[in-house]
Amino acid sequence: xxxxxxxxxxxxxxxxxxxxxxxxxxxxxxxxxxxxxxxxxxxxxxxxxxxxxxxxxxxxxxxxxxxxxxxxxxxxxxxxxxxxxxxxxxxxxxxxxxxxxxxxxxxxxxxxxxxxxxxxxxxxxxxxxxxxxxxxxxxxxxxxxxxxxxxxxxxxxxxxxxxxxxxxxxxxxxxxxxxxxxxxxxxxxxxxxxxxxxxxxxxxxxxxxxxxxxxxxxxxxxxxxxxxxxxxxxxxxxxxxxxxxx
Amino acid sequence: xxxxxxxxxxxxxxxxxxxxxxxxxxxxxxxxxxxxxxxxxxxxxxxxxxxxxxxxxxxxxxxxxxxxxxxxxxxxxxxxxxxxxxxxxxxxxxxxxxxxxxxxxxxxxxxxxxxxxxxxxxxxxxxxxxxxxxxxxxxxxxxxxxxxxxxxxxxxxxxxxxxxxxxxxxxxxx
Numbered sequence: 001x002x003x004x005x006x007x008x009x010x011x012x013x014x015x016x017x018x019x020x021x022x023x024x025x026x027x028x029x030x031x032x033x034x035x036x037x038x039x040x041x042x043x044x045x046x047x048x049x050x051x052x053x054x055x056x057x058x059x060x061x062x063x064x065x066x067x068x069x070x071x072x073x074x075x076x077x078x079x080x081x082x083x084x085x086x087x088x089x090x091x092x093x094x095x096x097x098x099x100x101x102x103x104x105x106x107x108x109x110x111x112x113x114x115x116x117x118x119x120x121x122x123x124x125x126x127x128x129x130x131x132x133x134x135x136x137x138x139x140x141x142x143x144x145x146x147x148x149x150x151x152x153x154x155x156x157x158x159x160x161x162x163x164x165x166x167x168x169x170x171x172x173x174x175x176x177x178x179x180x181x182x183x184x185x186x187x188x189x190x191x192x193x194x195x196x197x198x199x200x201x202x203x204x205x206x207x208x209x210x211x212x213x214x215x216x217x218x219x220x221x222x223x224x225x226x227x228x229x230x231x232x233x234x235x236x237x238x239x240x241x242x243x244x245x246x
Numbered sequence: 247x248x249x250x251x252x253x254x255x256x257x258x259x260x261x262x263x264x265x266x267x268x269x270x271x272x273x274x275x276x277x278x279x280x281x282x283x284x285x286x287x288x289x290x291x292x293x294x295x296x297x298x299x300x301x302x303x304x305x306x307x308x309x310x311x312x313x314x315x316x317x318x319x320x321x322x323x324x325x326x327x328x329x330x331x332x333x334x335x336x337x338x339x340x341x342x343x344x345x346x347x348x349x350x351x352x353x354x355x356x357x358x359x360x361x362x363x364x365x366x367x368x369x370x371x372x373x374x375x376x377x378x379x380x381x382x383x384x385x386x387x388x389x390x391x392x393x394x395x396x397x398x399x400x401x402x403x404x405x406x407x408x409x410x411x412x413x414x415x416x417x418x419x420x
Contacts, residue, residue, distance in 0.1 A: 007309065007310075010310060011322070014322050014323070050312070054323075054324070057327060057329065058327070061327065061328055061380065064380050064382065064390075065380065098323055098326075098327065101322065101323035101326075102323050105310035105322070105323065106310075108310045109310050109311055109312055114311065117309060117310075117311065121305075121309055134247065137247055137252055138302070138305075140252060140256070141252055141255050141256040141259065141298075141302055142256075142302065142305075142306065143256070144252070144253060144255075144256025144257060144259075144260070145256045145257070145259035145260045145263065145302060145303075145306065146260070146306075146311075147256075147260075148256065148257050148260035149260045149263055149264055151260075152257075152260055152261060152264050153264060156264065182279075182405070183405045183408060183409060186286065186405070186409045187409055187412050187413065189261070190261070190286065190290070190409070190413050191413070191416065193257050193258065193260075193261050194254075194257075194413075194417070196253075196257050197250070197253045197254040197256070197257040197258070198250065198253075200253040200256075200257070201248075201249050201250030201251075201252070201253040201254070202250075204249045204252075204253065205249050205250075209249055211247065211249070211252070
């Protein structure tokens with residue numbers, strides 16, 4: 001699928017999730033999410049590993065919501081904790097809402113290469129060029145940021161090894177001791193990053209880079225029939241939700 | 247923006263992403279290096295570069311790339327969650343810190359105060375956001391979203407002051 005279409009559909013999905021307000025509309029959204037996961041071809045195991053961490057935060061939010069809600073018939077009461085039927089219902093709705101939004105953005109990131117996402121962002125934001133917003137510069141910065149994460153991971157592991165060889169201890173000791181050991185990684189790491197940035201800047205200048213010049217793309221993404229089918233499916237589900245919501 | 251500034255913003259955003267992915271397991275509250283990286287960037291870079299770096303980072307997270315703390319899935323949802331206030335206030339935090347510290351090349355004995363004030367901005371904004379997002383009382387939200395972070399935040403302020411001080415001297419001498 002075209003990355004532009006994917007990003008737009010992800011945002012569209014996030015919007016229609018906020019329209020849902022009863023059980024049937026949430027069921028329809030879950031159906032759409034399951035269809036999307038199935039057709040994205042992502043391994044289910046990889047998918048759940050991706051959302052595990054944030055599911056925990058969502059669950060805590062929901063539990064707090066249920067414990068401290070005030071409306072509805074009280075089912076359980078202990079001190080300041082009041083569990084009501086409406087509290088449980090809205091808690092589940094909030095859980096659905098955030099989980100669905102997380103699923104949508106996880107599908108986007110697991111099925112799209114980072115550079116394709118950068119391309120999509122650039123194209124979507126290109127109307128801002130008319131307002132003299134440097135969209136191309138932004139896209140270049142995104143590409144640099146994503147490109148340099150693996151490089152810096154390599155650097156950090158060699159810095160950690162070098163500091164360990166000099167006797168730094170990262171795994172033992174109290175918080176202050178560990179913080180001290182970690183600080184010994186930061187200064188070399190930031191310096192390495194600065195050197196990379198400086199070298200990259202020089203390399204770009206020496207190759208005649210100029211911002212805001214019309215430039216061709218290495219990868220081309222076309223909008224094909226799959227994009228239109230998914231676009232139509234999402235629109236259809238959106239209309240359904242609008243009709244079903246109370 | 248100059249070409250070198252573009253590469254600086256890109257690579258420091260990469261650094262910020264990297265730090266966010268590192269979590270040191272401690273009991274109760276996860277000690278992430280995300281806020282520390284924001285403090286160091288604010289204390290080291292000029293306001294224009296520091297603010298652009300953090301804004302770029304937040305944009306990447308907003309679009310859905312897994313760049314926020316602990317490598318958790320991002321997207322617009324992470325700004326709507328109760329912890330979203332902490333993310334948005336990174337911009338305020340880094341603006342304040344970089345504007346305050348850009349006036350000095352060498353830090354004095356009070357330089358610890360600026361990151362501390364910047365952290366206070368971040369924590370208080372995050373706390374108020376948390377309160378309204380969850381609908382808890384002020385007191386309950388204070389003890390869930392602010393109090394557990396005070397000691398780690400002070401440790402981060404100490405480290406960031408130390409690191410930024412060294413880095414600023416190195417940048418100035420280059």
